[in-house]
Amino acid sequence: MNKTPFHLHGKTIFISGASSGIGRQIAISVSQMGGRVVITGRNQDRLDETFKSLSGSGHLTVLGDLTDANQRDNIIKQLPQLDGVVMNAGMVQAYPIKFMTLEKIKETFSINYDAVVLLIAGITRNKKLNKGASVVFISSISSNFPPKGGSMYSSAKAAIESFSKVLALEHYTQKIRSNCILPGMVKTALYEDVEKVITKESLDAHIAKYPLGIGYPEDIANTAIFLLSDASRWITGTNLIIDGGCILNA
Amino acid sequence: MISLEEFVKNIELEIEDLEPGELTAEINYRDIETWSSMYALIIIAYVDSEFNVTLSGDDLRKCNTLKELYFLIKSKV
Numbered sequence: 001m002n003k004t005p006f007h008l009h010g011k012t013i014f015i016s017g018a019s020s021g022i023g024r025q026i027a028i029s030v031s032q033m034g035g036r037v038v039i040t041g042r043n044q045d046r047l048d049e050t051f052k053s054l055s056g057s058g059h060l061t062v063l064g065d066l067t068d069a070n071q072r073d074n075i076i077k078q079l080p081q082l083d084g085v086v087m088n089a090g091m092v093q094a095y096p097i098k099f100m101t102l103e104k105i106k107e108t109f110s111i112n113y114d115a116v117v118l119l120i121a122g123i124t125r126n127k128k129l130n131k132g133a134s135v136v137f138i139s140s141i142s143s144n145f146p147p148k149g150g151s152m153y154s155s156a157k158a159a160i161e162s163f164s165k166v167l168a169l170e171h172y173t174q175k176i177r178s179n180c181i182l183p184g185m186v187k188t189a190l191y192e193d194v195e196k197v198i199t200k201e202s203l204d205a206h207i208a209k210y211p212l213g214i215g216y217p218e219d220i221a222n223t224a225i226f227l228l229s230d231a232s233r234w235i236t237g238t239n240l241i242i243d244g245g246c247i248l249n250a
Numbered sequence: 251m252i253s254l255e256e257f258v259k260n261i262e263l264e265i266e267d268l269e270p271g272e273l274t275a276e277i278n279y280r281d282i283e284t285w286s287s288m289y290a291l292i293i294i295a296y297v298d299s300e301f302n303v304t305l306s307g308d309d310l311r312k313c314n315t316l317k318e319l320y321f322l323i324k325s326k327v
Contacts, residue, residue: 094294095291096288096291096292148287149287149288149291202290
């Protein structure tokens with residue numbers, strides 16, 4: 001029915017961290033493009049709110065904390081066969097290097113790295129990825145252009161970008177693709193968390209560096225749709241920067 | 251908890267770029283010529299690691315002096 005490859009009809013897409021921000025918008029946009037979505041998050045009410053905003057039918061919610069091994073296994077068990085995965089769940093924390101502790105490293109890495117890697121491991125081990133599936137990791141421009149205090153977040157994102165390339169290598173025989181999206185500053189609740197940590201003044205100064213202004217979740221969702229669709233079938237192992245031109249000024 | 255004097259001295263030592271005595275309990279820390287977001291990060295991390303108190307950027311913004319900050323932390327310990 002669709003001659004254009006720019007759609008997601010007939011595809012089942014799993015999205016982590018879908019109860020807010022970029023993840024919620026990706027879920028909504030994927031459903032609007034004809035995809036069936038499976039969303040996960042830690043908060044039932046907020047996840048339900050995302051679920052109610054979805055277009056079409058047949059969608060699923062799976063509640064759970066990805067950093068907890070039992071809950072993660074339970075999530076993997078409940079997943080149907082997938083044509084796409086968007087790894088979006090994450091958190092940001094600002095801490096100077098000289099104060100770093102193992103505990104701080106673990107706080108950032110457990111959700112931004114360990115949980116992502118182990119979830120992908122479980123999904124692939126259980127053969128939940130269909131042939132030709134597309135995996136999209138939401139990274140950050142801070143992997144290459146880190147801010148002060150961002151050692152752990154930026155390192156975890158850089159690690160995910162390397163991980164994505166290895167995933168692309170290990171699974172290309174099944175035509176499975178893996179790519180990263182590297183957003184600049186996007187207006188979400190995470191942004192408001194950053195605002196609390198680094199003060200509004202320094203955040204405003206950062207936003208002033210964006211030629212096209214601050215980004216919105218839709219901007220990231222539209223790119224995710226492209227990478228999940230067959231329109232990008234020859235793209236794998238890449239990092240796509242979406243930053244309103246921010247790094248032009250870096 | 252340590253005294254106000256020790257608190258000020260420790261923060262001055264943690265920031266490293268400051269001359270001894272440049273930071274006092276009474277001056278508005280934003281008036282320090284070299285004040286930057288890095289100083290804010292250092293103060294937040296120092297307070298977190300020493301007193302197990304999580305300060306927000308807003309807390310730092312609402313306070314003007316280390317004295318105010320000291321009593322804010324004391325109320326949270």
